[in-house]
Amino acid sequence: MKITKATRHYRGIFETRSAEQIRELAHTKRFMERLATDPAFRQALGENLACPSKAAEAFGLELDPAEVPTLWRVDHRKWRHSDERQRWPKAAAWDDYIKDMLTHRDMIRDEGATEHIHPKFDRWRQRQIRRSYSELGASAHAVVHPIVAFELSEGCTVGCWFCGLSADKFRGHVSYDEKGEMWKGVVKAMNDRFDTAVQTGFCYWATDPCDNPDYDRFIEDYYHITGALPQTTTAAPLKDEALTRRVLALFDKFKTVTNRFSVLSVRHLDKIHGAFTPEELMGVELVLQSKHSLSAKAHAGRARERVQKLREAGRSEKISELEIDHTTIACVSGFLVSMVRQTVQLVVPVPGSDKYPLGYRVFGERHFEDAASFGAAIDDLIDTHMMADMPAHWPARFRADLVCEPVKNGFRLISRCQEHTIENPSCGRLAGELIVSGHHTMGEVVSALVEAGTDLMVAAEFMDTVFSAGVLEEYSSDVEADTYRAEALAAAVPAE
Template sequence: MSGIATDYYRNIFGRRTSGQLRTLSHVKRFMERLVGDKAFLPALLENVDNSRTIAERYGIDLDPVDILPLWHESYAKYREEPERAAWPVAARWLEYHEELIEHRDMLCEESKMAMVVPRFQTWRKRQILRCDSELGMSPKSITHPALAFELSDGCTGKCWFCGVSAGPFNGHYEYSKDHAALWRGVVGVASEMFGPAARTGFCYFATEPMDNPDYDRFLQDYYQITSALPQTTTAAPLKDQPLTRRVLELFKRYRCVPNRFSVLNRDQLDQIHAAFSPEDLMGVELILQGKEAGIPKALAGRAREQKLTGENNNDAVAGSDNNPTTIACVSGFLVNMPRGEIRLVTPVPASERWPLGYRIVAKRLFKTVDEFREGVQRIIDEHMHESPLPNRLIRFRRDLKYEAGKPHFNLRSRNVHYTVGDNVAPISLGDIIASGDHTTAQLVARAVTDGSNALSLASWLDNIFMQGLIEEDLDDHFAYQTSEDPE
């Protein structure tokens, strides 16, 4: 059974004719050229009357005049106050693009799993609320998938801006009989435990999908088990073109989610456009990473390291230590199949403590399907709390500025201002939490001794905890464990 997001995405294509899709594919190529090739727009502006000939040089079969509002500065206001009837082709493109944004937002909702693993859903919701205030504009593009899998160890890409500092390539996870059985078992457990949220999973992270020649076979298994085809993001679509085409064929067959090609420079854009037709790439978003595109890179991982050491201070890197960023998106389990490793992760601003832009909450190892199931369950039991733990220090998130007040206090992040009622106890609970020197149990004992109602106090604490205002990153270390490790 497919999910709501999948059905919506399929309808984006299903309700359009083949002719309409073909036109959209050529508008899409035009827009890719516009962003990724700095010589393209000047050539058009110099000879608007001959713009169709210019477009044809790039395999674009449309008259740019028909989409003038999308590229000519004189029509910039069109995006804000559309008069779409006068520009039907441009209007169809904007409608299509808006539907893709709607689908992206639906993916975030599909990870909800309250009826399957309530503690996981509560933990994930809290991370989303935290990210909304901690990461500024970044949350708009973060869908917080519940699962991600790595089918290789390391990456051959070596992109200078890699936000997760992918390590050197140490081999891929072969689709052998034993590996395939373990893979199907692991995905089956994930589908059983997390229900619809398993459909949001994908099969790369700090890896390059095309480094695994069996990648499409793993995708096929994933679809058969979850009824969802994972998204593919690759910076090497030309490395193994038959493999890339097999992945694109899976997309055409199932149409669950768009794929993405990271394009590192204009030469690679030229090569991709030469190798694949506009129709081939209709379901592929080109992430234009070259300097021509002017898209800033996140100050995380390798880009952060190079900028902070002065090795690379170009304008393509966004952010600073006062405005950190991340490319991480998973709030859930990151599973590396070659290493047999499970990690619970969530996005955070890149920092000295978490330079890759995600926090590692817990790690476990597994060799069998049963160990995988037990490892995931143990992580849930030990790390996904619904209330502040009584014997741990309770303090506000380190990025929040506390401003005392009665009967309210204020908490301010770079992006959000919270006003919190502080009238459930005769003493200021905000002052106590801001001091950071009480455990939850000590805070409760002090407040109850001073006359607070225990139930009201517990509800108040749970509420600010659920909003992501309490610091959860208090541990300085964690250990690998297997299902055989002692408690």
């Protein structure tokens, strides 16, 4: 069993701090959760600026807000990154903890790399990551692109109004007693192909982990096969408190990633805080989804439907609770596996839209009967939808969301959140013009560059750079690319 850099870093977050430091962080964390979720608490703080401990005591908080003014006083926030940090050690400790957690998040993205294990898959995934930075808006840097997600239930009992994946109503779960052996074979098949990159995986999607009473048995198997305990995100931590506590006990035992509870209202927060101490929730991030919380909902799934309904009703002022630039909650660039339906899909995150209302795109789907056929399905999806080299016969078009501007030696591509310049003095400008025209395949662009005097290797390498940057339209397969090409050629022929 391999211990990755991400796991070592995560365990170090807790092991390098004393028990007292962890305790203080836990109580700071509880203060921040109340601050971000509860408007009544924010009002109480504002009314007790001279003695904010009164507000904290009224809401059952141990931390004195006066010890962490840089975390909540607007006029003090400018001190957070200056020498004044030393005046507020608890606030500085919280800042350092958050930095450590963000570093771990980024390390998870890096742990998904399979360059030396499965180069064809890695090339595809890295292209999707580059695409996401210019396409996903505010969502991009929070997406860590795990390579796999497993669903152990079908549908969801919670029914959050903002669900970015529009989860269906609950229709049942996988029994460990019935499918435990298949489960271990499926996880092993992924581990055999992708090694430590499988440690980025998790076991929910448009489902809630607490809807499966055997959930903790499934994820403990995952740890023993892959070396990492998958992250648990649940909106129902109190539905089966014994199950939740078993999951938290696994965190205490293995410590590889932080779990998450979605908080649906202030009342929900009250119940969670009442059931678990600050120390018990140290390994749990509370995702604050209540109406008056300071966090935004992704513009996908049911939240996107709500925006559309509000606009149709002439109530656009209500849209402020949703952040339109937070485009998706989908995060997997890889495989979505349903253990109930026994299907595996190849998916990537994309902005929620009419074409992709759930904020992810499905490239292909396969069915499996057992672990062996699951492995074959994974291999077939890769062979069908991932190219080892730049596909010369694919139409060369920039993504529809990009605006292309010529520059001296190439072109600048402008998206909703990024500008990306690609240059080459011998062929960059012409390549941009040819791609913008939309009339050529990638191979034809290379040929045109060579005819204009560019060395063949230089032209081919430049087009491969453009392809790898994730700025071109992506086709799900050769069949889709050929179909588009045929339709484009037919449309270009004038009617007789």
